[in-house]
Amino acid sequence: MTAQTTPFDLYYWPTPNGWKITIMLEELGVPYDVHYVNIGAGDQFKPNFLEISPNNKMPALVDPEGPDGKPISIFESGAILLYLARKFRRFLPDDERGRVAVEQWLMWQMGGFGPMLGQNHHFGTYAPEKIDYAINRYRDETHRLYGVLNKALEGKDFVTGNYSIADMAIIGWVVPHERQAIDLAEFPNVKRWFEALKTRPAVATGLALGKEERAKLDLAKDKAAQSILFNQRAR
Known part of the structure; x- marks a missing residue:
C-alpha cells in the first residue's frame, strides 16, 4: 500500500466542495496541512493561490510526493478525489x-x-x-x-x-x-x-474542520443580505 511521509498541502474552506477532500484525507489516514482560503475575504484571488488553482476555486491540493517523486498540484474537487483514489487504490474499484x-x-x-x-x-x-x-x-x-x-x-x-x-x-x-x-x-x-x-469518524471529522470559520462567513453573508434588503425597502 502506498504510504505518504510528507503531508499534503490542502487549500480549503469549509463548504460542500471542501468537505469532499477533508473526508477523503481523513478516510485515508494520511497527513495533511490545511491552508484556509477565506472565500469571503477574497483569498481565492490571490496570485499564490491562482498558481495552483487558475479558476480561483477551492479546494486545491499539493502533493509533495507526486508522480516520480515530484510535487504535483491539483484543482477541482472531483479531480482531487480521483487522484487520491488512484494513488492509494482505495474507494475506487479496480475493475x-x-x-x-x-x-x-x-x-x-x-x-x-x-x-x-x-x-x-x-x-x-x-x-x-x-x-x-x-x-x-x-x-x-x-x-x-x-x-x-x-x-x-x-x-x-x-x-x-x-x-x-x-x-x-x-x-x-x-x-x-x-x-x-x-x-x-x-x-x-x-x-x-x-x-x-x-457516524463515520472520518466523515464527522472532515465535516467539522473549519466549522467556526464557516459560521463567521455565513453570519457575514446573512448580515450583508439583510442590509441590502433593508436599504431597498427604505428607498
Missing part, C-alpha cells in the same frame, strides 16, 4: 465496471447535484433580489435530484453498493438540505444513508 459506476455518480454530483443546489442556495438565500422564477426553478431541480439519489440508494447502503468517493462527494451537499427547502423525510433512503455516513 472497469465498478470504476464506471463510481465515476458516473461522481460526475452526476459535479455536473448536477452540486451546481444546481448551489444555485438554490444563491437565489434562495444570498441573492439581493428575490426572483420567484429563479427560486422555484432551482428548488424544483433540487427536489428532482434528491429523487434521483433516493432511487439510487434503494436497497443499498451506499450509492454504488460499496463506500466510495461518490458518497464522499455527495454528502456535503446534503448537509444544508434545510436551506434547500428539502425535507429528508420525503426521501427516506437519502435520510438513512445521510445519517449513517455522519
Whole structure:
C-alpha cells in the first residue's frame, strides 16, 4: 500500500466542495496541512493561490510526493478525489465496471447535484433580489435530484453498493438540505444513508474542520443580505 511521509498541502474552506477532500484525507489516514482560503475575504484571488488553482476555486491540493517523486498540484474537487483514489487504490474499484459506476455518480454530483443546489442556495438565500422564477426553478431541480439519489440508494447502503468517493462527494451537499427547502423525510433512503455516513469518524471529522470559520462567513453573508434588503425597502 502506498504510504505518504510528507503531508499534503490542502487549500480549503469549509463548504460542500471542501468537505469532499477533508473526508477523503481523513478516510485515508494520511497527513495533511490545511491552508484556509477565506472565500469571503477574497483569498481565492490571490496570485499564490491562482498558481495552483487558475479558476480561483477551492479546494486545491499539493502533493509533495507526486508522480516520480515530484510535487504535483491539483484543482477541482472531483479531480482531487480521483487522484487520491488512484494513488492509494482505495474507494475506487479496480475493475472497469465498478470504476464506471463510481465515476458516473461522481460526475452526476459535479455536473448536477452540486451546481444546481448551489444555485438554490444563491437565489434562495444570498441573492439581493428575490426572483420567484429563479427560486422555484432551482428548488424544483433540487427536489428532482434528491429523487434521483433516493432511487439510487434503494436497497443499498451506499450509492454504488460499496463506500466510495461518490458518497464522499455527495454528502456535503446534503448537509444544508434545510436551506434547500428539502425535507429528508420525503426521501427516506437519502435520510438513512445521510445519517449513517455522519457516524463515520472520518466523515464527522472532515465535516467539522473549519466549522467556526464557516459560521463567521455565513453570519457575514446573512448580515450583508439583510442590509441590502433593508436599504431597498427604505428607498
